[in-house]
Amino acid sequence: MTTKTTGQPRDTRNTGPGRLLIAVYAIFAISATARAGFQIATKFGEAPLAYALSAFAALVYILATVSLAKAGRTWFRISLAAVLVELIGVLVVGAISIFEPIALPHDTVWSVFGRGYGFVPLVLPVLGLIWLYRRRPAAA
Amino acid sequence: MMDGYFYAVLAVGVLSTVLCVGAGILKKSPNDVTIFSVALVELVLLVYLVGSIVRVIIGEKIAGEAWEFWGYLATALLLPPAAVYWSVLERTRWSNFVLGAVGVTALVMAARMNQIWY
Numbered sequence: 001m002t003t004k005t006t007g008q009p010r011d012t013r014n015t016g017p018g019r020l021l022i023a024v025y026a027i028f029a030i031s032a033t034a035r036a037g038f039q040i041a042t043k044f045g046e047a048p049l050a051y052a053l054s055a056f057a058a059l060v061y062i063l064a065t066v067s068l069a070k071a072g073r074t075w076f077r078i079s080l081a082a083v084l085v086e087l088i089g090v091l092v093v094g095a096i097s098i099f100e101p102i103a104l105p106h107d108t109v110w111s112v113f114g115r116g117y118g119f120v121p122l123v124l125p126v127l128g129l130i131w132l133y134r135r136r137p138a139a140a
Numbered sequence: 141m142m143d144g145y146f147y148a149v150l151a152v153g154v155l156s157t158v159l160c161v162g163a164g165i166l167k168k169s170p171n172d173v174t175i176f177s178v179a180l181v182e183l184v185l186l187v188y189l190v191g192s193i194v195r196v197i198i199g200e201k202i203a204g205e206a207w208e209f210w211g212y213l214a215t216a217l218l219l220p221p222a223a224v225y226w227s228v229l230e231r232t233r234w235s236n237f238v239l240g241a242v243g244v245t246a247l248v249m250a251a252r253m254n255q256i257w258y
Contacts (some may be wrong), residue, residue: 016234021227023238027245030215038208 012071013079013135024124025065028117032058032109050106053093057109060086064128073137080132087125090114094122107133141249141258144188145188152177157243164236178239181246182220188234188250189213192257204256213254216249217243 003102014022036054044051064082067075094113097104114121156177163174192213196202202209223242227235 015230016232019226019230019232019234020241023223023241027219027241034211034215038205039210042205111247 009073011076012075013076013131014069014071017133018030018068018135021124021128022065024120025061025068025128028109028121028124029058029061029065032061035109043048045118047106050104050108053104053108053110057086060089068128073114076132076135076137081127083125086121087129090121090125121123141253143257145184145191146250148184149181149188150247152180153243153247153250155243156181160236160240160243163231164240167233167250168236169231169233170235171237174236174239175224175227175254177178178224178242179219180243182217184215185217185220185246188253189217209253209256212249212253216246216253219245 012018032054036051036058039051039054062080064079064086067078067082090110090113093104093108093110097108097111104111109117109121113119156174158176160174163171168174192209219242223239227238
């Protein structure tokens with residue numbers, strides 16, 4: 001869209017496809033937060049690692065939702081960091097849950113690459129990175 | 141076990157998502173049809189809410205955590221208005237995909253609500 005224009009590139013990521021991305025991130029932020037809150041409130045002692053991980057994932061989703069909705073270079077960097085952490089998280093946790101299931105016996109959002117959530121957690125950071133790349137701030 | 145409320149959300153949710161995603165693919169911006177379909181999802185969820193309150197009043201017990209059930213239902217009820225608000229702020233084809241997300245999400249949440257209830 002306007003990324004190629006040299007005059008005044010709009011440093012925002014909350015229009016067009018970005019709106020859908022933010023909406024899906026918001027859904028995951030809400031559900032991950034609610035789920036982690038519920039797990040920690042009712043049965044944290046059962047699997048502190050898995051539930052702490054759920055809480056961490058929730059935090060990453062909240063950060064991604066908010067930062068994608070905001071304009072400017074700083075928010076872009078925060079978005080990029082959040083989406084990268086999310087991608088690494090889903091890959092690492094997904095791999096651990098398959099090869100070392102004993103280490104993570106309880107489900108998290110990222111277990112088995114997000115199978116419990118229709119693999120959306122795996123696809124989302126990839127789409128996020130593509131969108132961030134297409135809407136990257138012009139080199140200063 | 142799934143009850144009638146679940147199948148109602150399933151039917152309306154799938155219909156709404158298909159209509160909204162279809163409209164998005166056809167490069168239409170949100171219109172009466174897509175917004176109405178999301179409103180229909182809200183209506184079914186409201187019926188689910190009233191029906192569930194009645195069932196509790198007449199003495200039916202929720203098998204799982206009651207507050208988890210009500211939490212899901214309350215959150216699901218917020219989705220359609222939030223999506224409509226978010227989509228009318230920018231009336232592009234992408235907003236139809238946002239509206240399309242409501243149906244499937246409500247459907248997944250209704251499935252979970254059924255699991256908690258029974």
